[in-house]
Amino acid sequence: MCAMSETQENAGPAEELRRLLDDAEALLRAATRAGTAEARDRAQATLEELRTRLGALEDQVRAGARDVDSYVRENPWQAVAIAAGIALLAGLIMGRR
DSSP states (O other), rough: OOOHHHHHSSSSSSHHHHHHHHHHHHHHHHHHHHSSSHHHHHHHHHHOOOOOHHHHHHHHHHHHHHHEEEEEEEEEEEHHHHHHHHHHHHHHHHHHO
């Protein structure tokens, strides 16, 4: 496996979206040189929508992380039991294959 694939596999969803956005911007610049103003405007609007969605996704992830952190701090033994249950289920599923 190449280093680029390993980096992409280890990246989180927000980082992958950020890379996609960067690629889309590069494509927009290339298309702008050869395209019409209408195509450029539509592409720019799409990029702005992607930026907005990426920001919303980052906010949701942060909020979820805060909620999980609060729950674990308030209920440490329950969190351990839940994690152990998930690990047990994952082990059972993987053992069948």
